Amino acid sequence: MKQRTLWPVILITGLAVTACGSAAPTQSSSGDSSSKIVVWDWKSGEPGVASYIEKAKADFATKHPDVTVEFVAQPFDQYYTLLGAATQSGKGPDVMLFNGGGQIRDRVNDLLPLDPYVAEDKQRLAGWDAFSKDGKIYAAPVTLQGHPIYYNKSIYQKAGLDPANPPKTWDEFAAGCATIKKATGAKCFALGNKEGFGIQFFMSGLGPGILTPEEYDAWIAGKRDWTSPHVKQIFSLWKKVNDDGLNNDGANSTALFNDAFAIFNTGKAATIIGLMSDVGHWKDFGEFLGADNVGVMAAPVVTSGATPVLPYDGGIGYGVAKSAKDPQLAADLVRSLTSTGALSAFYAGAGAITSDTTIEVSQGAPAVAAIVSRIKGGKPALHVALSSKTLDLMGRLSQKLLSGSASVDDVVEQLAASDKVS
Amino acid sequence: MPIGGSSPAVGSAEAERATGTEIERPVRGLPGKTSRGVRAERLAPFVLVAPAVLIIVALRLWPLLLGVNFSFTGDGERNGTAVGFDNYAELLGDPLFRTALGNVGWLVVLLPVAVAIPGLLATFIYLRVPGHRVFRGVYFFPAVLSPVIVGAIFNLMLGYDGPLNTALAAIGLGPVDWLGDADIAMFTVTGVHIWATFGMALVVFLAGFSTLDTALLDAARMDGASLPRIIWHVIIPSLSRTLQFVFVTTMIGMLTSMFGLLYVMTSGGPEGSTYLPEFYVWIQQGQMNRPALASAASTVLFLIMLVVGILQVSVLRRAGSED
Numbered sequence: 001m002k003q004r005t006l007w008p009v010i011l012i013t014g015l016a017v018t019a020c021g022s023a024a025p026t027q028s029s030s031g032d033s034s035s036k037i038v039v040w041d042w043k044s045g046e047p048g049v050a051s052y053i054e055k056a057k058a059d060f061a062t063k064h065p066d067v068t069v070e071f072v073a074q075p076f077d078q079y080y081t082l083l084g085a086a087t088q089s090g091k092g093p094d095v096m097l098f099n100g101g102g103q104i105r106d107r108v109n110d111l112l113p114l115d116p117y118v119a120e121d122k123q124r125l126a127g128w129d130a131f132s133k134d135g136k137i138y139a140a141p142v143t144l145q146g147h148p149i150y151y152n153k154s155i156y157q158k159a160g161l162d163p164a165n166p167p168k169t170w171d172e173f174a175a176g177c178a179t180i181k182k183a184t185g186a187k188c189f190a191l192g193n194k195e196g197f198g199i200q201f202f203m204s205g206l207g208p209g210i211l212t213p214e215e216y217d218a219w220i221a222g223k224r225d226w227t228s229p230h231v232k233q234i235f236s237l238w239k240k241v242n243d244d245g246l247n248n249d250g251a252n253s254t255a256l257f258n259d260a261f262a263i264f265n266t267g268k269a270a271t272i273i274g275l276m277s278d279v280g281h282w283k284d285f286g287e288f289l290g291a292d293n294v295g296v297m298a299a300p301v302v303t304s305g306a307t308p309v310l311p312y313d314g315g316i317g318y319g320v321a322k323s324a325k326d327p328q329l330a331a332d333l334v335r336s337l338t339s340t341g342a343l344s345a346f347y348a349g350a351g352a353i354t355s356d357t358t359i360e361v362s363q364g365a366p367a368v369a370a371i372v373s374r375i376k377g378g379k380p381a382l383h384v385a386l387s388s389k390t391l392d393l394m395g396r397l398s399q400k401l402l403s404g405s406a407s408v409d410d411v412v413e414q415l416a417a418s419d420k421v422s
Numbered sequence: 423m424p425i426g427g428s429s430p431a432v433g434s435a436e437a438e439r440a441t442g443t444e445i446e447r448p449v450r451g452l453p454g455k456t457s458r459g460v461r462a463e464r465l466a467p468f469v470l471v472a473p474a475v476l477i478i479v480a481l482r483l484w485p486l487l488l489g490v491n492f493s494f495t496g497d498g499e500r501n502g503t504a505v506g507f508d509n510y511a512e513l514l515g516d517p518l519f520r521t522a523l524g525n526v527g528w529l530v531v532l533l534p535v536a537v538a539i540p541g542l543l544a545t546f547i548y549l550r551v552p553g554h555r556v557f558r559g560v561y562f563f564p565a566v567l568s569p570v571i572v573g574a575i576f577n578l579m580l581g582y583d584g585p586l587n588t589a590l591a592a593i594g595l596g597p598v599d600w601l602g603d604a605d606i607a608m609f610t611v612t613g614v615h616i617w618a619t620f621g622m623a624l625v626v627f628l629a630g631f632s633t634l635d636t637a638l639l640d641a642a643r644m645d646g647a648s649l650p651r652i653i654w655h656v657i658i659p660s661l662s663r664t665l666q667f668v669f670v671t672t673m674i675g676m677l678t679s680m681f682g683l684l685y686v687m688t689s690g691g692p693e694g695s696t697y698l699p700e701f702y703v704w705i706q707q708g709q710m711n712r713p714a715l716a717s718a719a720s721t722v723l724f725l726i727m728l729v730v731g732i733l734q735v736s737v738l739r740r741a742g743s744e745d
Contacts, residue, residue, distance in 0.1 A: 081708045106498070106711045194602070195689050250582025252692040253602025388710055396518075399692040403604060 036068045037324075037333055040083060041097035043316070045073035048350035055345045060336035069333060083107075087321070094324040095333055098139050100130025100314035102388040111138040112320040117331035118338075125338060125355040127314030129380055139319035140338045141355035142346065143277040146312025147205040147381055148371050150285055152186075153293045155270040159183035166297035170209065173300040177246055180270050188246035190269035192260025193402065194253055196395015201256070202238055203394075204381035205273035208308040209299035210234055211382075216309075220380050226416035230303060235408045237302065239401045252399050256280075265289065271297075276353040277315050282367035283351030291365035298374075310374035311381035314355060387422035390415060486724070493718035497711070509718035519719065522697040525608055526726065529676045529698075532612055536672050537665070540620040544627035545653055548634075558628070565621030569679070572618045573686030577601070580610060601688055604695040611687055611696055615680050622675075623668045630664030631657075670734040677727065699723040 044053050057069055072093065074082050080103060086092040087110050098104040104111070113136040122128065127141035153163035159180040167173040177188035191198050211219065211230050218225070225231065241247060248254065248263050261280045264272040265288035274280045285294045298308040318337050324330040336342065343354040347361070353371060361368045383391060394415055400406035496505040513519045543561055547554045564572065579586050580600035587597040600610045634657070642656050658665070681700050688696040690705065699719060707716035 078708065080711065084711070084713070194691060196691060249597070250599050250602050253580075253582055253599050392705075392710070396691065396694045399604070403602075403692065405604065405693065 035066055036070065037095060037330055038093040039069060039071045039095045039097075039318075039333070040074055040079075040086075040093040041071065041318075042074050042076035042079050043097060044071040046350070049346060051349045052342050052346040056333075056337045056339065056342040059339050059341060060333050063332055063336070064329065067329060080107075087323075090323065092321050092323065094321055094330045095318055095337075096321065097142075097316055098131070098319050099316055100127065100139075100141070100145065101384040102386075102391075104131055104138055104317075104319065105133045106388070108133050108136075108138050110322055112322050112324065112327055112330075114138060114140065114320060114331060114334065117328070118335065121335065121338060124340070124358055126357050126375055127312070127317075127355045130314035130384065131317045131319070139314075139317035140334050141314035141317040142338060142343065143315035143352040143354050144312050144375065145278070145315030146276045146310055146353075146371075146378065147201050147273050148276060148282075148296045148310060148367075148374075149205050149271060149299060150264070150274045150282070150367070151271045151295045151297055152264065152267060152269075152289060153295045154289065155180055155184055155186050155267060156295075159270075163295060166295060167300055168298075170300045170302040174244075174246075177270070184270075186267060187248045187263075187269040188271055189241065189248070190260045190263035190272040191242075191247040191251040192254040192256030192263075193251045193395075193399060194255045194259075195257070196392070196398060197256045198251060198260070199238060199394055199398030200383040200391060201273040202398075203234055204311045204383045206237065206299050206302070207234055207382040208311060208379070209306050210237065210302045212303070212305045213307055216379060216382070219382055220385050222385070224385075224416075224419055226412050226419065232408055232412055233302065235398075235401060235411055238398065239408060242402050252402055261285075276312060276371060277350075278352065281351060281353075282365055282371065286365050286367065291367070294365065294367045296367050296370040310371065310378035312375065312378045313380050313384045315352070317355075386419060389422050390418045393418050489717045489724075490721050492714050493721045495714050497714045501714075505714075509715050510722075512715060513718055513722065518694050518697055519699075519702055521694055522699045522702045525696065525698055526677065528608060529612065530673070532609075532616075533669065533673055533676070536612075536616045536620070536676065537623065537668050539616060540623035540668070541627055541661075541665070543620075544624050544631060545657060547624075547628065548631040549649075558624075561624050562621035564618045567618060569615075569618065569682030570686050572614060573683045576614045577687055602692050604693040607688055607692055608696045611680070611683055612676075614687070615676065615683055618683070619672075619675055619679075623672055626668055626671075627661070627664060630661045634660050666737045670730070670737055673730055674727070674734070677723075677730065699726070 043049050053071060060067070060069060083092065083096060084107075087107075092110070098107075115137050118137060118140050121140060125141055127144045128137055131137060131139035131141060151163075151166060156163040156166075156176075159176075160183065161176055161179060167176050174188075180186055180188065191202075193199065208216065210233050215225070215228065215230055219231075242251065248260075248269055254260055254263070258279065260272065261274070261284065263269050264274075265285060267289070272280075272285075274282075274285070276282075282291075282294055282296070298310075299306075301308060318334045320327060320330040320334060338355065340356050340358060343356040344359050346352050347354050347359055353368070353375075357372075357375060361372050383394075386394070397406060397411040397414060401408065401411055493509055494504055494506060495501070496503050496508065540561075543557070547558050547561075551557075578584055581587075582597060582599055582602065586600070591597060598606070601607050638656050638660065639652065642652050647655070677698075678700065680698055681704070684690060684696055684698060684701050690697045690701050700723060703716045703720045703723065706712040706719060
């Protein structure tokens with residue numbers, strides 16, 4: 001008896017020990033042969049981007065026919081956790097997708113500076129800043145992400161306002177909101193601040209109408225004066241908009257993704273500060289409201305001297321790992337992933353505003369033309385300049401402002417302290 | 423297994439005897455005759471527990487030690503350098519982590535409620551209220567739902583313009599922002615958690631009732647005791663061991679399995695009021711890219727769990743010795 005149980009036990013032990021060593025890493029360790037490139041992203045599994053991936057692969061195959069490219073789609077929730085673990089254990093991919101801003105800047109130690117490889121693309125593509133740190137480029141932008149202010153033209157029409165001429169100043173805007181409320185019952189803003197993202201959209205969407213151009217540029221350059229009256233005004237306006245009943249009810253328990261978008265889509269609110277790519281953008285709204293009913297307005301001017309610009313940054317982009325076996329090959333793949341042909345397919349398939357400024361969009365919805373025409377004069381979004389820690393804090397403090405449990409001065413003081421540390 | 427002497431086994435044993443395999447020897451004869459047999463006998467227990475020990479060491483203790491070790495290193499630019507207790511100091515200074523610990527305190531305060539609800543309902547089922555069979559099934563049903571589904575359902579129910587507020591408005595009560603008000607969100611989520619998990623405790627209580635001495639109940643009834651008095655003086659003392667068990671397991675459940683609900687229902691908000699230590703760990707590791715700080719937070723969580731675990735062991739041991 002004992003003897004006969006002994007052997008299975010040893011066998012199982014052996015299995016248990018060896019199995020736990022090899023089962024965990026699912027992706028291949030990127031190649032004993034250098035003729036394979038592994039790409040990590042969270043996009044390639046989506047149906048809307050299939051043609052984009054196809055185009056990019058085809059473009060790459062014409063340059064390097066003998067190299068295979070493997071796309072590994074990871075769940076976005078855990079993408080950076082998985083990426084960090086894989087990189088630390090030396091099993092990370094060669095090429096990987098990043099969100100612009102803090103997510104990539106926190107990880108540049110593991111990335112290859114791409115400046116020599118992408119010099120030719122610098123003019124054609126926009127949005128490089130979000131993927132750069134200390135003057136070096138770490139990823140090539142694929143999409144642009146920004147915060148246009150969308151409005152529902154049919155609600156404007158119903159309220160007797162001119163949908164072709166959206167309000168230019170805050171006073172006009174607020175008066176228009178009152179008219180809309182009276183005529184249609186719709187709220188002014190669809191706001192979701194459950195995740196604390198609402199304030200980020202508000203700051204970046206309306207900030208260009210509050211800060212003067214000098215203040216704006218200084219903010220982006222890292223010289224943020226949190227004590228300036230205009231910065232405080234961003235937060236006092238945030239509070240005032242809610243106190244005056246311009247937002248939908250229960251903003252703190254409404255998820256921005258995607259409950260707030262649904263409020264706008266169903267015509268319960270006339271305006272929303274949305275996105276340019278992925279979700280909550282012109283294409284999503286157009287599907288519900290009709291493409292011709294989705295308008296884009298510049299930020300209403302709150303303080304004289306402010307010149308509203310479109311706030312946008314590089315949205316997502318591909319970078320190359322420092323540990324890539326053949327950096328030139330990997331960089332070529334990044335260039336294929338940002339080629340005009342591939343990005344045209346991305347625009348057509350997923351409705352993303354891509355980084356390529358040469359793509360023809362005049363056939364598309366009016367909202368696209370309105371957004372793309374503003375890209376040239378656009379500036380980086382205000383909230384993207386902040387660290388993820390400060391953004392997290394700002395999310396919580398913004399909820400306190402809405403519920404009335406913190407004052408604007410208090411909030412600005414805490415944010416200044418957090419911004420100074422990070 | 424006991425029928426070890428079936429022909430193939432005997433056949434193989436005999437074949438091995440023919441080739442002179444020594445290890446087989448203790449099986450054949452009575453054990454302990456030779457020194458080799460004694461040694462094999464002595465080693466056998468160690469070999470038998472080896473898989474369990476190896477699994478625990480490799481998958482539990484080693485990661486635990488690594489985690490504690492990481493908690494004394496830095497993040498970002500200080501990655502890999504020893505920083506002493508800096509992470510713990512930062513934790514103590516972080517109002518968010520203090521909120522998370524405070525919420526653990528709230529869970530302890532709410533624990534009696536979480537135990538009383540299944541206890542009372544089990545009592546009613548035991549006392550055969552009309553429809554008790556239906557209730558038994560209905561009460562257990564939420565326990566089989568995943569927290570994500572429960573969270574999604576209650577997100578709809580408790581929305582600002584959701585059915586509950588509509589119902590409240592119908593009887594003239596103002597809308598309550600169940601998940602958007604920092605003062606009540608934690609209680610809302612805890613309430614939903616209790617709703618989703620009390621079925622398990624109910625089953626444990628029902629099992630406890632099956633050991634109850636019905637003669638005592640009958641005697642109490644004969645003496646004309648009211649229902650509250652029966653519960654207080656007969657049922658609760660008889661069920662003291664079941665109660666202790668449910669207390670400890672419910673506490674552990676609250677501390678370790680509310681992540682899914684928090685993630686779906688509030689994401690730690692509003693104003694960070696619904697953070698629990700494990701949610702904090704996840705945010706720091708996954709969102710803030712601060713694995714070392716997350717290690718420190720999870721070490722603190724481990725210590726809390728250790729206290730609860732020791733409590734559990736001592737309670738169960740005392741309960742066992744009463745037998």
